[in-house]
Amino acid sequence: MQLIADSITHAYGPLPVLKDISFTIAPGEVVAVVGPSGCGKSTLLRILGGLEQPSSGAALVKGAPPPGSLNPLTFVFQDFALLPWRTVAGNVRLALEGHGLAGKAAAAIVADTLARTGLADFADVYPKQLSGGMKQRVGIARALAVKPAVLLMDEPLSALDAQTRTLLMDDLVRLHAEGDLATVYVTHNLDEAVRLADRIVVLSRRPGSIKATFLLDMPRPARSAEDPALVREARRLWDLIRADAAEADRELADAEVADA
Amino acid sequence: MREPATAETGVGARRVAYRGGVFLPETRRAAGATALLALIALWQLASSLGWMSPVFAPSPAEVGEALWRMGVSGELVGHLKASLARLLVGFAIGGTAGVAFGLAVGLSSLVRAPGVTLVSALFPIPKIALLPLFILWFGIGEGSKVATIAFGTFFPTVIATYGAVDNVDRSLVRMGRSFGLSQAAIVWKIIFPGALPGILSGLRIASSIGIVLLVAAEMIGASQGVGALVLSAGNLMQSDRLLAGVVVLSLVGLTLSAFLGLAEKRLLAWR
Structure with a gap:
């Protein structure tokens, strides 16, 4: 089953949060969505999982979910929601x-x-x-x-301390090595993105639009956090995001409803 | 990395003054019991020494004796039965209806605005003021008393329930939806258990309001019941029986709150 973001645009009232987002998650593919805080990446994930309706555009699925899939689009939440x-x-x-x-x-x-x-x-x-x-x-x-056919992970490690995050990231790499589990992985942590993703979608600051897309073709199990090639990729992403992140940082907090 | 030198204590080293411990009261159970016993002992002493008139302030021993006499003669059982029946029926009706209506206010936009307005308007009325009206509607017997208690316990329960529903973490509801739970399943598996702590503490407050209304209603029109007992003892200047009745009411309140505490402990074991 493919999950498709079809020109998704979204606004909370007068506040535009997402602008014309289109991409496809192929079966078994891990797509990381990164961007500065408040860029609407969590909103995008909720739209993809049917928890929110976009102002225009749509989240689409194509093809049948794998046999035995009970809940094709399944979330892992930042705050665990247990x-x-x-x-x-x-x-x-x-x-x-x-x-x-x-x-x-x-x-x-x-x-x-x-x-x-x-x-x-x-x-x-x-x-x-x-x-x-x-x-x-x-x-x-x-x-x-x-x-799930597609796992929708919303900053799953953000609420954890750095050491625990490292341990869980190892778990996730192992999990994704075991079987082809298509995933949309929303994060602001670039190291997590380069460690896990086949493809990285970089969003601009609010209203979030796709700024760049990278393919990472290194085999996932072989990637280690210290790998110089990965460090270089993360660095490249950071150079791309840095200015946006700095600007987002200076934005007034009352506009933050977008990613709440 | 190398290991640094260890602590260099020596001339001039002073201990950092501890300034962390302030306003950290401990609960010392024995001290609580002692305070209660000391008060009773002081009261008894004051009576025995003749500082207090036995008519206006009978000693604890006299109150105890009156309680014993009423217990043995069966008089107390009759009053207590009548009171407990009114309280439990009224509280059961008011509490159940309150939780149900509170859930509706918390869950449905259709009920919410009208419900909140009505509750806000009716909650501040001293419910005992409505007893005469309830007597007109339901007669002087049990009906009017039960209605007063039911009405009085209904409102605090509604307010506590919808407040508790509002406070249930929305991310849990969203989680439930994301796993395909039906609306009914979300209410019974997520919202109700999530609101239960707030509902139970609301019921606790409602139960004490219920006792206040019970006594007031029994003082206005009843021959049986602890409230009636207290009033008639007062009219006859039998202050030992009067205080015995008060002690019984306090025990009723304690028992009810102990039952609710037990329910909290069992239902909220996860906390």
């Missing part, structure tokens, strides 16, 4: 309940997903007992349980 009153297993089960799965069938998928993501020992634990990194692992497990 239900604090449900255990880890209960949170993963919630995603299945949305698709009419309950009882033994659901329990089997939950157990299988938790085992696959290294969370089996934490099944009966409540989110508040978990570190931020483990919470996001639960968020990722919940997303995997419904077998």
Whole structure:
């Protein structure tokens, strides 16, 4: 299944946030969307996942999702969005309940997903007992349980400290090496983008429009954070974004509704 | 990287003054109980020494004795039964309706604006002022008392419930939608449990309002009930029985709040 951004333009009231965004996510492709803060990249992701309606243009899908996919477009949220009153297993089960799965069938998928993501020992634990990194692992497990065709990740590591972020990034690289899991990965962290993406879409500052697109053809498992080639790519991206980021930084905060 | 030298204490080194500990009260349970016992002991002492008239301020021992006599004769059970029935039925009606209406106000734009306006307009009315009207509608018997309690507990419950619904993290609702949960599933699996802490604390406030209204209603028109007991004891200048009734009311309040506390503990174990 392909996910397509078809000339998406969006405004919150009088405030334009996205301008004419078009690109296609091919099956199995990892596309990172980077840009300065407030450029509308999270809004773009929500539009792609059907959580928001664009002012004009549309999010399209083409082709059938892979067999067995319950929730073709599945989010991983920056703030984890776990239900604090449900255990880890209960949170993963919630995603299945949305698709009419309950009882033994659901329990089997939950157990299988938790085992696959290294969370089996934490099944009966409540989110508040978990570190931020483990919470996001639960968020990722919940997303995997419904077998997405495209994973929509909204700054999934931004709420984590630098060390945890490194550990989770390793997890994500491994996960994407295991199977072709198409992903839209929104981030402001350029190192994350070059580590994971097949393609990087760079947005300008608000209203966000596509400023450049890069292809990274290095095999993902071989990339390490210290790889000079990757460092160079990140540097190149930063040179492209820097001026926009500096300007965005000086913008008044009351215009920030756009990315809230 | 090399390891630096360790601390160089010596002449001239002074300890940094600790200035972190202020206004960090600890809860010392024993001290609480002691304060209560000391108050009762002082009261008893003042009565025994004749500082206080037994008619206007009977001693704790006399109050205890009155309580015992009423308990043994079965009088207390009768009053308590009547009061508890009114309180529980009224609170059950007011609380249930309050939670239901509060959810509607919190969830539906159709109900919200009219609902909030009506609640804001009616909430500040002292509900006991409506008792005469309720007596006209439902008669002098149980109906008017239950209605007063139901009406009085309804409003704080509505306000607490819709406030709690408003406070449920919108990102959780969005998450539910993104995983294909139906609207009903989002209400029962995300919004209601998320609002439950606020709902329960609203019910706690409503229950104490309920007791106030219970007593007031029983003082206006009842022969049975703890409120009636307190009033008639006062009319007969039986201040020991009067205070015994007050003690019973305090125990009713404590018991109710203990039950709600237990419910909170069980339902909100995840906190």
